[in-house]
Amino acid sequence: MVAVAASKTRDRWSVEASIEELAQLTRTAGASVVGKLIQRLPVPSKTHYLGRGKLEELLALKNSVNYGVVIFDDELSPMQQRNLEEALQVKVIDRVALILDIFAKRARTHEGQLQVELAQHQYLLPRLAGQWSHLERLGGGIGTRGPGESQLETDRRLIHRKIHRLKAQIEEIRKHRDLYRQKRSKSGIPVVALVGYTNS
Incomplete structure (x- = not known):
């Protein structure tokens, strides 16, 4: 699993704290974290959430660690989720889906x-x-x-x-x-x- 967050207007400390919490939630759900990625954008891309460079970085990471799921810290639109899954060829979920999965198990x-x-x-x-x-x-x-x-x-x-x-x-x-x-x-x-x- 790779955890991904965008900084938007948040400061670096709050982004890192939020992505660390996302990593803890991921471990609670029974997955292991093999990478973390932070995107610095004033506004996430409407189509892929990430900019082109970070999307390519995420694809390159797949070749080195072969992850099966990418979890985004922010809620993704249905279009963003679909486009990311097509580009990365792996399951893509957001924090909401992760928390629902944990609740379902518990x-x-x-x-x-x-x-x-x-x-x-x-x-x-x-x-x-x-x-x-x-x-x-x-x-x-x-x-x-x-x-x-x-x-x-x-x-x-x-x-x-x-x-x-x-x-x-x-x-x-x-x-x-x-x-x-x-x-x-x-x-x-x-x-x-x-x-x-x-x-x-």
């Missing part, structure tokens, strides 16, 4: 697992176009929108349904939890809450 309660799955689907939805470089046309049939519906449109519709179903399940769990909370409150049992962050 979620223990049913509600927690549903919430992570919901967040992953909401994150994936705008990135679907990059998954389909070709749009195969499907014939009409039972349960489809009709002739000419693309695989991308089908996947979007399925993910929207899944998101709706997950939200309904989470809401049902919250209603049950509120009911139990009211019962505990009436019985006088004290309530304790623990809050934490994935890397603390």
Whole structure:
């Protein structure tokens, strides 16, 4: 894995601290860091996030250490992610996807697992176009929108349904939890809450 950050308006110390935190998150997710790269740009490139020189440097690094994933410190647009994956021929993710992956591995309660799955689907939805470089046309049939519906449109519709179903399940769990909370409150049992962050 290679960690990448752009300095933008941040000072060098905060960029280095942020990329070190990204490296720690990467190790928490079970990957090893084989390189770190900092890009100094006033504004990241709209198409590839990195400038041409840093992109070439990242490609050269691939030849020497043969990494399989590149993780960006900032959130990437779907277009940036798709373009980077095409240029580098490896999986490219950002901090958000990395944290969602960690949460997915560590979620223990049913509600927690549903919430992570919901967040992953909401994150994936705008990135679907990059998954389909070709749009195969499907014939009409039972349960489809009709002739000419693309695989991308089908996947979007399925993910929207899944998101709706997950939200309904989470809401049902919250209603049950509120009911139990009211019962505990009436019985006088004290309530304790623990809050934490994935890397603390």
